[in-house]
Amino acid sequence: MKKYLFNPENKFYKANLHCHTTVSDGQFTPAEIKERYAAEGYSIVAYSDHDRVVPHPELMDENFIPLTAGEYSLNDRPDTVYPWYTIQTYHLNFISKDINAKEFLDWDKNQYGVESVNRLIEEASARGYICQYNHPRWSMQVPQDFIGLDIFSFEIYNTAAEDDLFCGDGEYEYELFCRAGGKCGVAANDDNHRERHHFGGFTMVSAPSLTYDNVIKALENGDSYATCGPLIKELYVEDGVLHIKTSPCSRIGVLTDSRCHGCAEGKDMESAEIALDFPHEYIRIVVCDDMGRRAWTRAYFDV
Numbered sequence: 001m002k003k004y005l006f007n008p009e010n011k012f013y014k015a016n017l018h019c020h021t022t023v024s025d026g027q028f029t030p031a032e033i034k035e036r037y038a039a040e041g042y043s044i045v046a047y048s049d050h051d052r053v054v055p056h057p058e059l060m061d062e063n064f065i066p067l068t069a070g071e072y073s074l075n076d077r078p079d080t081v082y083p084w085y086t087i088q089t090y091h092l093n094f095i096s097k098d099i100n101a102k103e104f105l106d107w108d109k110n111q112y113g114v115e116s117v118n119r120l121i122e123e124a125s126a127r128g129y130i131c132q133y134n135h136p137r138w139s140m141q142v143p144q145d146f147i148g149l150d151i152f153s154f155e156i157y158n159t160a161a162e163d164d165l166f167c168g169d170g171e172y173e174y175e176l177f178c179r180a181g182g183k184c185g186v187a188a189n190d191d192n193h194r195e196r197h198h199f200g201g202f203t204m205v206s207a208p209s210l211t212y213d214n215v216i217k218a219l220e221n222g223d224s225y226a227t228c229g230p231l232i233k234e235l236y237v238e239d240g241v242l243h244i245k246t247s248p249c250s251r252i253g254v255l256t257d258s259r260c261h262g263c264a265e266g267k268d269m270e271s272a273e274i275a276l277d278f279p280h281e282y283i284r285i286v287v288c289d290d291m292g293r294r295a296w297t298r299a300y301f302d303v
C-alpha cells in the first residue's frame, strides 16, 4: 500500500512565511510586496512585521493569500540595557487563523526559555495563532533554547540572515530538534527587509486549493517542504521503498536520527527509489541540485 507524504491530489503553492514591509522596518509597502512576489510565482506571503499584527485582507484574491502574522521577540537580557547585537533572542512568527485578527498577547520581551515560550505559544494558540521558530543561528541560540518548542514550523533557511551575516542555515539545529523527538514542519523564508533579500529560500505548501483555511491547515499538518531551488513533485513510501519525483537534481539523501541513511546520485535525476532498509526513528529527505542548492522535507516519524 502507498503511504503518501504529499497528497497527490493536492497542488503545491509557493510561499514566503516571513516578510517585513513599511509597516515596520521593511523597504516595500504590503501592496508592493504582493506585486513583486506574485510576479515570481508566489501564492502566499505571511506579513510578519515586528511586534505587531496588521492584517491586509485587501490584498487577498483568488491567486494570493496574505497571511496575517507578526514577528515577536523574547530576549535573554533587556535590549534596552545591553547592546541588541549581544543578546540571545527568540524570534517567533505568529500566524493567525483569522485573516482579520489584530489583537495579540501582552508581550513581555524578557521571559526567556523554552518553558516561557511554550506558555506564550499556548496562550497565542487559544487566540488562534500558530507559531514558527525563526533563524536560530542569527538569534545566537543553542539546543537548550529550542529543543521542546511547541511549534508548527522550524525555519531551516533564512535568506536575509544568510545574505547579511552568513548565518541563514538552520538545518543542523533542526536535526538536533528532531533527534530530541521534536515534530514540526520546515520553512525556507526570505525575511525580506530589503530588495536584496527577495526570492532566496521559499516554502512549498501542499493544499487541495488556495484558500486561507486550507493554507493554515496544511501548515499545521506539516504538509509543506522548504527549498532554495529544487522542487519535490511526488513523495510516497510503498513496501518499504521511498519513491520521489523532483525537478532535475544530482543527489537525493534520506537522513535519519543516526548515521544510517539512503542516497541516490546521478546527472539530471528527476526521480529515485530508495529502500528504507536501515534502522530509523524518522526519515527526512534532502534534494540537492547541480548548483548545490537544497530542498528539505520535515522529519517523518511514521514511515
Ligand SMILES: [Zn+2]
Residues within 6 Å of the ligand: 071, 091, 134, 135
Ligand atoms: Zn527575526
Ligand SMILES: [Zn+2]
Residues within 6 Å of the ligand: 018, 019, 020, 071, 191
Ligand atoms: Zn524577520
